[in-house]
Amino acid sequence: MAEHDPNAICVIIAAKNAASTITTAIRSALAQPGVAEVVVVDDASTDETATVAEAANDDQNRVRVISLPINRGPAAARNIAIANSSAPLIAILDADDFFFPGRFEAMLQHRDWDLIADNIAFTRNAHPPRSPQAFQPRARSLSTLEFIEGNIGQPGVRRGEIGFLKPVMRRSFLEKHQLGYNENLRLGEDYDLYLRALMKGARYTVIEHVGYGAVVRADSLSGQHRTEDLQRLYQVDADVRATPGLPSDVVSALKRHEQHIRERYNLRAFLDSKKRGGMTEALSFALKYPVAMPSVAAGILRDKTQRYRPKPPDAAPETGFRYLMNGVAAVQK
Structure with a gap:
């Protein structure tokens, strides 16, 4: 057995x-x-x-x-x-x-x-x-x-x-x-x-x-996620950081990972608002969450200039x- x-x-x-x-x-x-x-x-x-x-x-x-x-x-x-x-x-x-x-x-x-x-x-x-x-x-x-x-x-x-x-x-x-x-x-x-x-x-x-x-695969389920999925993921880091007695380097790494996921979330949330209500709702989002806008702007810039940057090695030849x-x-x- x-x-x-x-x-x-x-x-x-x-x-x-x-x-x-x-x-x-x-x-x-x-x-x-x-x-x-x-x-x-x-x-x-x-x-x-x-x-x-x-x-x-x-x-x-x-x-x-x-x-x-x-x-x-x-x-x-x-x-x-x-x-x-x-x-x-x-x-x-x-x-x-x-x-x-x-x-x-x-x-x-x-x-x-x-x-x-x-x-x-x-x-x-x-x-x-x-x-x-x-x-x-x-x-x-x-x-x-x-x-x-x-x-x-x-x-x-x-x-x-x-x-x-x-x-x-x-x-x-x-x-x-x-x-x-x-x-x-x-x-x-x-x-x-x-x-x-x-x-x-x-x-x-x-x-x-x-x-x-x-x-x-282009249609892999693991490659698909919702905006709220990103929010729940960065909350994981925030929750773990509340653990008493964590080494300072671990706390710092958790903060960096949380920020990495938050930036992805901010961009997706902004684009969602624009899709729902056009530029009016996008502007409302920017006014409501000004702290999110630097990561939003950086993400949009990366997307717009992606074609001009060297491509990394393929995910699989x-x-x-x-x-x-x-x-x-x-x-x-």
């Missing part, structure tokens, strides 16, 4: 309208040694996601599909999957992504961790014609400060925040500290959970080995991969 094997893994997949990709995701999970169960939570899809997921089950009946009658968001879906599974190790897989062979063997070579993440290969192809670069599975510990700073994006730089990492988590640590996904968040729910875990003393290990394949982290090439035997 999964609960008797300390290295047994549950793969949880929150899925919405993923009928075209869910089979690849499930099969890549089932192919991994050590995977005892795959729990798919169909978050009120309007396509055949649940039916297709059921059809991807194997002869060991390791796949369980839970269908929600109303859409509750990825945080709630993942919490439901965790609550309806039992394996000691929990791995997150997005419904349009996949695992490369050997992912968990590389991770389980390392000990003394509560969360462990590996490198990500971004690709445009759900069935890449070749394997990713082989990197040495060098490990390092990720501190709370490094995690926060690694989630602050830089203008003109292709997104590669540490928050994209998909760590395997020990169920015992989550249960001991009563940690789960914040269901009020539909953006940054991973950032929030990992940050709170680190604040509770989680040992977060990162290795350079590539085991996760992230498919870059048409052929091949882009890697989230740099690594040292493994010696091929």
Whole structure:
């Protein structure tokens, strides 16, 4: 039984309208040694996601599909999957992504961790014609400060925040500290959970080995968010900063991350007001929130001049991969 094997893994997949990709995701999970169960939570899809997921089950009946009658968001879906599974190790897989062979063997070579993440290969192809670069599975510990700073994006730089990492988590640590996904968040729910875990003393290990394949899609649900989602995300930093006894460098990093998200929120809120009521409502917004206008002006200027600036490397080449982290090439035997 999964609960008797300390290295047994549950793969949880929150899925919405993923009928075209869910089979690849499930099969890549089932192919991994050590995977005892795959729990798919169909978050009120309007396509055949649940039916297709059921059809991807194997002869060991390791796949369980839970269908929600109303859409509750990825945080709630993942919490439901965790609550309806039992394996000691929990791995997150997005419904349009996949695992490369050997992912968990590389991770389980390392000990003394509560969360462990590996490198990500971004690709445009759900069935890449070749394997990713082989990197040495060098490990390092990720501190709370490094995690926060690694989630602050830089203008003109292709997104590669540490928050994209998909760590395997020990169920015992989550249960001991009563940690789960914040269901009020539909953006940054991973950032929030990992940050709170680190604040509770989680040992977060990162290795350079590539085991996760992230498919870059223009219509990805993870790339869509509402203005209020940004507001809820920056509130996370404000709430955490209220924790007594935080080191000053962590407080400073939280302020910078909060400001980074606030600037994105300010721009979106201004554009929303303009869309609703034209320049009259946009001017009203500017008069009501003058402190927001510098970030609004900077964001508009960036958008208007984007075509004239050098483009950062593509999120994923048409052929091949882009890697989230740099690594040292493994010696091929």
